[in-house]
Amino acid sequence: MIDVILGLQWGDEGKGKIVDYFAPNYDIIARFQGGPNAGHTLYVGDKKVVLHQIPSGIFHQNTINLIGNGVVLDPVTLKKECDTVASFGIDVKKNLFISERTNLILPTHRALDKASELSKGDGKIGSTLKGIGPAYMDKTGRNAIRVGDLLDKNFTSQYIKIRLKHQKLLDNFHFNEDISQWEEEFFEALEFLRTLNIVNGEYFINNHMANGKKVLAEGAQGSMLDIDFGTFPFVTSSNTISAGVCNGLGVAPQKIKEVLGVTKAYCTRVGGGPFPTELHDATGEELRKIGSEFGATTGRPRRCGWIDLVALKFACMINGVTQVVMTKADVLDTFEELKVCTSYNINGTEKAEVPFQMTRVNIEPIYKSFKGWNSDSTKIKEASAMTADMHTYIKFINEYIGAPTRYVSNGPGREQIIRL
CATH class of the missing domain: 1.10.300.10 (Adenylosuccinate Synthetase, subunit A, domain 2)
Incomplete structure (x- = not known):
């Protein structure tokens, strides 16, 4: 079987760390779409590494990493990345494989x-x-x-x-x-x-699955950037949703088991395009500052805002999300009040659906307010140590989107994940 980790927002949800966290439980990590526009940030020891092309399981010695046919590959970026990875003592020629159908x-x-x-x-x-x-x-x-x-x-x-x-x-x-x-x-x-392992990707992955190997498919960007279902035309050029796993790796739909969707505890977006909950005030600036919200690929400052549950529920629906991973919850530690968008006011009508073309309508977010937890969450190891206010915030989100949050990331460190 194959499990999937993908982003539920506009990318930058922190998927790299999450894939790295789950990687030891899998035999193969496979990238199924996107290219060097992705930036997956990992911490190896105390060193920060940003991967753009290589799957995020590369630092686990016994894990096979596959770049699937749905990816577009920049050989220059790949070579630089391989050099970086090799400097940590990892032999990329041993555990990195590339599908021969991958476009250059x-x-x-x-x-x-x-x-x-x-x-x-x-x-x-x-x-x-x-x-x-x-x-x-x-x-x-x-x-x-x-x-x-x-x-x-x-x-x-x-x-x-x-x-x-x-x-x-x-x-x-x-x-x-x-x-x-x-x-x-x-x-x-x-x-x-030419010196790397170039393989027939679809046979490679299906033969491994037939032999009982566990596969984790790693998505790039986020669901709201999907070429079909994202905020068109401000989208990427590939299918970032779970359906993209099938044509991006050559696996059948019934092979997909768990779909783990990653969302920040708030929202960010890089570059142009609609962003209903964007904050142009001191609160938005505070989110950017505390969350160090600058693009891993471009370095551009990210636009910041409250979590958009209309878009999040839509993303969970089209992906068939079975579990949610919430990242950067610690960024909200010092806020007195938190808000979540529960519906849109579109030209005077309240709606809880993502419109066909966000750029053609005037969207005003309708919020529900929550009391902030006002405590340092970065040291929390167990769910029982989370405050009641933190539990309330997450519980409401779970009920709204119809999918359970199973993990909460409370810092950049590999070990900073609370299992709920």
């Missing part, structure tokens, strides 16, 4: 991403400029180069063909930046990539 991000994909975003002016979607969108466009346009193509003698001609196609598009954007340095790094990274 080329230097011209990054250039196209940048050119496209610059051309949008005030209509920017907040792209991370990592080449994700153009890479997925080539995938759906059936032009992509995949990892397995590296082993083909015609790879160079394939590359030149797509490079020329991209250049025409760049000329249309009047993009004149010199990317020769990017290409130099790219071809150097390709040589490294």
